[in-house]
Amino acid sequence: MIEHLNYFLSYDFVLNALIAGTLAGILGAVVGYFVVVRKAGFAAHALAHIGFTGATGAALFALSPLEGMLIISVLAGMMMGAYGNRLQRSDLAIGMTLSICLGIGMLFLTFYRGFAGHATAILFGDIFGVSHRQIIQTLVLSALSLGTLLVFSRRLLFVSLQPDLAEARGISLSASSIIFSVILAISVTLASQVVGILLVFTLVIGPAGIASRFCRTFWSGLATSVTIGLLAVWIGILLACFTNWPATFWITMIIFFLYLITEAVCRYAFRGA
Amino acid sequence: MTSAISITNGGVRLGGRDILQGVNAEIATGEFIGLFGPNGAGKSTLMRCILGLTPLSSGSISVFGEAPGRANGVIGYMPQSRTSLEGSALTVRALVSAVEGGNRWGIPWNSRAARGEVERALELAGAGEYANRRFSVLSGGEKQRIALAQALLGKPRLLILDEPLASLDPRNQMRMVENVARIKATTGATILFIAHDVNPLIKVMDRVIYIAGGGAAIGSPDEIISSAALSKLYGAEINVVRAEGKIFIVAAEGNVTEAAHHD
Numbered sequence: 001m002i003e004h005l006n007y008f009l010s011y012d013f014v015l016n017a018l019i020a021g022t023l024a025g026i027l028g029a030v031v032g033y034f035v036v037v038r039k040a041g042f043a044a045h046a047l048a049h050i051g052f053t054g055a056t057g058a059a060l061f062a063l064s065p066l067e068g069m070l071i072i073s074v075l076a077g078m079m080m081g082a083y084g085n086r087l088q089r090s091d092l093a094i095g096m097t098l099s100i101c102l103g104i105g106m107l108f109l110t111f112y113r114g115f116a117g118h119a120t121a122i123l124f125g126d127i128f129g130v131s132h133r134q135i136i137q138t139l140v141l142s143a144l145s146l147g148t149l150l151v152f153s154r155r156l157l158f159v160s161l162q163p164d165l166a167e168a169r170g171i172s173l174s175a176s177s178i179i180f181s182v183i184l185a186i187s188v189t190l191a192s193q194v195v196g197i198l199l200v201f202t203l204v205i206g207p208a209g210i211a212s213r214f215c216r217t218f219w220s221g222l223a224t225s226v227t228i229g230l231l232a233v234w235i236g237i238l239l240a241c242f243t244n245w246p247a248t249f250w251i252t253m254i255i256f257f258l259y260l261i262t263e264a265v266c267r268y269a270f271r272g273a
Numbered sequence: 274m275t276s277a278i279s280i281t282n283g284g285v286r287l288g289g290r291d292i293l294q295g296v297n298a299e300i301a302t303g304e305f306i307g308l309f310g311p312n313g314a315g316k317s318t319l320m321r322c323i324l325g326l327t328p329l330s331s332g333s334i335s336v337f338g339e340a341p342g343r344a345n346g347v348i349g350y351m352p353q354s355r356t357s358l359e360g361s362a363l364t365v366r367a368l369v370s371a372v373e374g375g376n377r378w379g380i381p382w383n384s385r386a387a388r389g390e391v392e393r394a395l396e397l398a399g400a401g402e403y404a405n406r407r408f409s410v411l412s413g414g415e416k417q418r419i420a421l422a423q424a425l426l427g428k429p430r431l432l433i434l435d436e437p438l439a440s441l442d443p444r445n446q447m448r449m450v451e452n453v454a455r456i457k458a459t460t461g462a463t464i465l466f467i468a469h470d471v472n473p474l475i476k477v478m479d480r481v482i483y484i485a486g487g488g489a490a491i492g493s494p495d496e497i498i499s500s501a502a503l504s505k506l507y508g509a510e511i512n513v514v515r516a517e518g519k520i521f522i523v524a525a526e527g528n529v530t531e532a533a534h535h536d
Contacts, residue, residue, distance in 0.1 A: 036361075151378050158375025161368060162423055164352030168324045168433075169376050170345050213360060216407070217367045218381055266362075270410075 008241040016135055017127040017247065021233035023142040024190040025203060029229030030149060031187040032208030033222050034180065038160040041205050042091060043080055043181075046098045048188045048200035050076045053105035055122045055197070059112050065122055066134055069197075070141070070189045076101070077185035081178030125196030125248045127237060138190055145183045156180055157218065194233060195248045203229060206255040210262045214269075228258060275338070277302045277431055277463040278323055282332035285318055292318050296332070296489040298482060302430065305457055305464040307474045307494070310484035316467050317353070319484065320433055323465070324350065337430065346376075349429030349462070351420050353436045358409050365411070365419055366404040369395055372423045390426060397459070398422035399452045414445030421452065431463045432456070438468050446473045453477070471498055472519050498522070 008014045035044045051069035058068020076097070083093075109119055121129060130138075149156070159166040159176045167173050184204075191203040207228035208221070215221035236251035243250075276299055283296040292315045300306055310316050321327040322334055325342020337344045356368070370383055370391050383391065395401045398421040403411070408419065417437055424432060434453065438446045454477040457464050468474055471481070471494070481497040483490050485506045490497050497503070498520060503511040510525035 037358075150380060154377055154379050154381045155375060157371045157381045161356060161371050162352070162375075162420075164354050165350055165372065165423060166375060167326060168345060168348065168350040168352070170325075170342065171376060212362065214362045216362050216364045216405075218363070218371055221363070270407075 004242070005238070008238070013128050013130075014237070014241060016130045016132065017237050018234065019135055020130045020138050020190075021127055021194050021237055021247075022230060023138050024187070024194045025207075025229040025233040026226055027142045027145055027187040028191045028203040029207040029211075029225040030146065030222060031184055032204045032206070032229075033211070033225050034153075034156060034160055035184065035205060036208045036212045037157070038180075040184070041201075042094055044184055044188060044204050045201055046094045047073050047077055047080070047181075047185050048192055048197045048204075049098050050101040051185075051189055051192060052122060052197050053101045053108065055192075056105045056108040056112070056119065059118075060108060064134070065118070066137060066189065066193065069122075069192065070186065072101075073185035073189050074182055077181035078178055081181035082174060121196075122192070123196050123198050124246070125192065125194050125199065127194045127247045128240075130193060134193065138193070141186050141190060145186045148179065148183055152176075152179060195251055199248060199252055202252045202255050203233070206259065207232065210255070210259050213262050213266050228255070232258070275302055276300060276335075277304070278334070278336055278465075280322075280332065280334045283322065283329050283334055284331035285315065285322060285327060286330040287318070287327070291487055293484070293489065294331075294487050298489065298491045300463060300465070300480075302463050303457070303461050304480060305454070305478045306466065306480050306482055307471065307478040308465055308467045308482045308484070309469070309471055310489075314484045315487070315489075316484055317435065319482075319489070320435060320465070320467065323433065324348065344431075346427065347430040349424035349427070349432045351424040351432075351434045351437055353439065355416060356408070356420070361409055362407050363409075364405055365400060365408050365422075366391065366395065368408050368419060369400075369404075369422050369426070373426045390428075394422040394425040397425050397456055399448070412445075414441055414448065417441060417445070417449060418452065421449070425456065428460065429462055431465065433465045433467075435467050436469065437466070438470070438473060443473075450474060450477055471522075475520065 035041060051073040054068035054072030055065035058065050155171060156176060159171055159173060163173055188200050188204060191200050195202050208225040210228055211221045211224035215224050232251050232254040236247045236254055239250040240247035278298065278300040280296050280298045283293065284291065285293045308316055318327060322329055323336055323341055324345060334341050337347065371381060373383060373387050373391050395404050398418045400418040400422050403415060421437065437449050441449060450473050453464060453466060456462065466474060475494060478494060480491060481494050483497050483503065483506060486508050488506060490502055490506050498513055500511060500513045503513060503522065512523045512525055514521040514523055
């Protein structure tokens with residue numbers, strides 16, 4: 001077993017997968033906690049899908065899918081943020097933007113014949129295909145996002161929980177919303193490298209959502225969310241090495257089973273309360 | 274006595290429509306003011322003016338002698354919107370802690386002093402005994418007291434409460450009013466209490482602001498909640514009927530403009 005593990009870790013692509021997965025897992029779990037508090041799950045999901053257009057369109061502009069997706073998600077995030085809570089809660093507006101973006105993404109895909117393999121990688125993630133360059137980009141982007149949160153998280157939590165009171169205390173709701181949406185766009189982009197655009201929910205909402213079901217304070221919730229995210233990514237990648245089944249499959253399985261167990265335990269423990 | 278809020282000939286125009294005109298109000302520190310009026314009359318607009326979120330289009334306003342918005346550090350505000358955290362296990366204490374010092378940069382880690390402030394606000398709002406419970410399982414009345422605790426953080430000198438009695442049953446309305454009266458007595462804060470019904474507040478408020486028909490009248494409860502004063506304000510005949518210790522405000526045509534009795 002240990003022998004196998006050493007064997008797998010001797011491969012660069014496994015190491016790269018673990019590094020990218022770790023970074024995306026941490027960022028997704030932290031940002032996800034705020035997504036859960038803000039009830040912005042659909043917006044997060046939509047940002048990932050909007051990124052599809054960027055990822056497929058990137059090839060036309062000689063950019064990598066990661067760069068393309070990042071640009072378009074950050075732009076979309078800023079727009080969403082600028083419209084503030086109104087848009088983040090407007091299912092119709094988000095849904096319509098989402099469909100047109102996916103439509104354009106589909107068109108880009110047609111321009112690039114023989115791109116189907118690439119499309120699968122974008123949609124479902126290709127953690128073992130992460131390049132050295134992508135690792136550096138991931139590192140820089142995670143550091144940037146987490147650094148911003150180090151400065152901004154206190155205000156963000158306040159604004160997310162009591163927006164009206166925060167506005168009364170002189171905090172700009174739209175500025176906060178824009179900053180958060182950009183961080184969200186970055187974390188969604190990084191998570192999609194691991195689990196793909198379609199399954200971003202798994203890494204960004206999953207761990208935080210599970211943690212929020214039973215964690216009674218902000219910090220315990222955050223710590224639990226990160227722990228769940230990291231365990232899912234690490235175990236998922238290792239299981240993928242052992243079984244040759246996709247890491248994305250294993251990660252979603254782990255998160256889903258944790259969710260089921262949490263639901264069952266919470267319903268039992270909190271019954272009647 | 275210094276004035277907490279001073280409005281001189283204030284008017285607000287939003288989207289080409291005059292919301293308020295010629296509002297004059299001088300509120301002293303430590304006063305308990307009840308703010309009433311029909312839906313859409315401009316109660317929330319007036320409150321946003323005091324917070325500096327909506328500018329006056331005419332006249333002037335000052336809060337503790339400063340331009341509105343400058344003094345927001347000493348204003349506690351309880352919004353009408355309710356926090357809903359369905360399915361979340363966050364406790365009452367965690368929610369109030371998250372708001373304490375929320376204006377500061379950095380991470381949401383509270384110092385010992387800040388944690389003390391959270392406990393003080395929880396006790397003052399009457400939520401101390403259930404601070405460890407999960408917020409999502411609380412009753413409407415209990416949740417309202419959490420919003421009050423959040424507004425009390427930072428020892429505000431002016432407390433603006435936007436319809437804290439909405440959708441509470443009479444017993445919880447009573448409790449909320451008693452809480453606020455006690456807070457006024459212990460902290461000396463000025464209270465601006467927005468409500469729909471005058472009855473729950475009649476014993477505790479010092480003066481009344483009544484907004485209707487684009488204008489506002491301020492004075493003692495007896496002065497303002499009278500047929501003469503309200504008829505002038507509405508520009509229509511209004512009857513104030515006192516029966517069984519309750520006040521009913523009724524339009525002369527017969528339809529009740531303000532359902533004064535919720536029991």
